[in-house]
Amino acid sequence: MKKFETQLQNIRWVDLTTPKKSDLNHLSQELNIPNRVLLNALNPEHLPKYELLESAAVIYLRTIDYSKTDAANIQDLTTKITLLISNDSLITIHRMDHPFLEELRHEAVEKNYTLKDVIKSIITSSMMTFDAPLSALENRVEIFEESIFETSKSDNIVREGYFLKRKASAIRKVLKFSLDILASLQSRPDFVWRDFQGLRESIERNLFYTEDVLENVTGLLNLHISLSAQKTNEVMRVLTVFSIFFLPLNFLAGVYGMNFDYMPELHHEKGYFLVLGSMAAISIGIFIWVYRRGWLKRPN
Template sequence: MIQTVTDKFKYPFEWLDIMEPSDEELKSVTEKYDLHESSINDWLQIDHLPKYEDVGSYTFIIFRIHAENAASEADTVTELTDKVAIFMNAKTVITLHKKQWSGPESIKKNQIDQHECKNTHHLVNEIIKSCLATYEVSSAKLTRDIEYYEENMFLKNRKPSLLEGLYYLRRKVEVTRRIIMLSHDIIEKMDAPTHSNTFTRDTRDLYVRLTNIYDTLFENMNQLVMIYFSISSQRTNEIVRVLTVFSVFFMPLTFIVGIYGMNFDFMPELRLRLGYPAVMILMGAITFGIYVWFKRRGWL
């Protein structure tokens, strides 16, 4: 579907927004605006990473935006992000994407109709800023998810799926952070000295802020995973400690029972009238003594 967001008769530039074009539409646009075949091939690759490239008569940019409805177990580039291709020259901007994206409508309403976009470079800068903003929304959700897992771990309300959830959460943070890092070249080119202005510096500031946010999230996730294994190890040690205490209690009792279970003919204690109660009292005294000793040592 080809949508003309702005036309060259009313605005200083033309902006075509194309969502999931058919083969005929793609061929028509390619021929009309003289788009290079390599650029189209790059856009057709669903997992292509961000790039900035000067292709003769136009500039070609691939930017990845965060998917609006990513699944809870999404952990790959194609599952977490959607691709937006941008073709820009002095008079025309073409954006290509395969999924619904609210950027064009928002930019037209808040920037173009307010006469804030004077040229195509300014427009593309606003497009990239809109793409970056999708990661800001995602960072807030990731922060809430990290707090949820942190609370569950420290309150000892562990669920069977906790470790699996931590894995997917860490993957989300790692993949998203990597995509943002790979977009650095685009931000640098847009805010180059020859094009730098207040608007491009705002985009750079947003990029720097997102980079810091996702760096912090990545560090927090690594610490959270380490804390999880540390708590698991501590709980295992607690279980081993309890089992060790039980074994210490029963070791002397088992020793006594082992001796009197050997059934030798010449064991005088076996024929004593008070032999049985004496052994039971001895076992009780040993158990009580072990308990008092453990208590004084602080092991119970």
Template sequence: MRKIKYKKGRKVQPTLLEYTGTHTHTKTETQLFVYDNLELTECEDFEVDALASNVDWSRINWLNVHGLNSVATIQKIGAFLSVDNFMMADILNTTKRTKLDEYHEVLFFSIKSLLPVEHSDNIAAEQISFLLKKNMLVSFQEKRSDFFTHLRERLRTHSGIVREKGADYLLFLMLDAIMENFYITIENEEDKVEELINQSKLNSNPKILEQIEKHRDNYNFLKRSIIPLRDSLYAIKSIKDDNVFNSIEAQNFTFFERLHQKSLELLEQIDYDMTTLESASNYYFALQSHKMNEVMKTLTVVSVFFMPLTFIVGVYGMNFDNMPELHWEYGYFIILGVMLVLLLGMIYYFKKKKWY
């Protein structure tokens, strides 16, 4: 599911856009917030045809889109912001990796939001995209979720400094909220890995090894999602240094640098967790090898015990007429006694040498 596979598709016109995600039955809904430090206007079930009459460029505008099935709605938003067609295609194409683009005074940012699937070892992925232009931020989500619920409440209640800042600061808060999901996912993986390590110490069920490999795939998937995010956040720092884009205020670049540091922390934690997982795998194989060695040692000791006894039985089982002890009255019991003494002597010697 997470491997990149090439699929030959039909040839279409560059202006023909198509949603490639899995939430094909989600209705496209929009919500508009227009605010400043003094006033907030909220429009639920907003119609994008009314963008021109409702967007106030002197204030901060946040348009949130749930569901990407209505391509016409997405195209109208892109036309209103004069966004190039390739950016709109990247919003609808959910197979793209996390990326950052800036073109014609529009900053495009797409990110993968990851969360653990309940009662499963799988990880759910959702692409969230952003368009930032002047005092307007547009967020595109594949489905309804609670990623930004706390931000809506902060806007409504005027909590913190969010209504005192620009749209770039709102973008930072949204990216920060999405990155919190990475911490939740990693913590969930760590709990399951710790449980696997404890199970591997108690039993040698081969399913444990299968689960270890499953979580190793999850960590690799997390790493593949965070690395391009790290690169994109570093690119914002490069934009700051080059002074080529003005939609992000100079004093707010520090917040994005913090996100870059978070991405580095996430990657370091994943590397540490993968090392722990590798140790768990090595411990499983070492335990299996140790148990096999113990079994082989036990079988070897038992075989050594019976080797001289088998030799004696073999000697006295030969059909020779002139065997010296053949006609002894108590020869049978004497040989049994010799065999018993030999066995006890070997047991004592092996015990003294701590060979078992």
């Protein structure tokens, strides 16, 4: 466990990186915070949330894990930061030592930050980590759009589209729950709505981008399905046209291939040529009929 501790203007800040249960048990006794509250911070399943307890307020944040760029669910794509706010202390618990937290630890000491400054900085920096992945996601959607019309990549299109939808959906969920945190913080006396106005606008803008990505990918997948269905229909159309030619010819061949004892045409000296002529006439007639119907033309 890596521990950083400093005294802010009005509160004590303890920052813990990858703590164990035994470390949290000791800290619970030292700071007089219920043990279950601290242990709950190790649960990786939490979504962003503001929770008000009897002895403390808890903020669960999610920030992008840059080591897992190909992840597509919340638990793998993001990592959790927990803020425990009591009357005389602020405890931050996280599994990764993010660069913005390391920078904040130095600034908090040099600039003599207050509790409000530290919370604002952590929340703002956490939300800013989504900017670069969203830009990369939008670029990837543009590449995905170009691949829709490339038949050589058709096998990977559905897999890629599903990945993009899952990733955009995970980011959208985190951003939506993060907006709820800002709304809950405004109810605290030490925060006003102007404190997070810029951050709220930034989150809403990123939320718009994620929803735009989801709509685009959904539309592109539907387009891919329509193109695939069109190609299938074209193949079936060609096969149907060919079957129209061969059905009557197969009927004639079947009739004269039954080998009954009494079939006068079989013994006619010109029977073979008459049947071939009939087949040719039928084929020409079908061709003219199909051509006038426009079934031989490729649809636009």
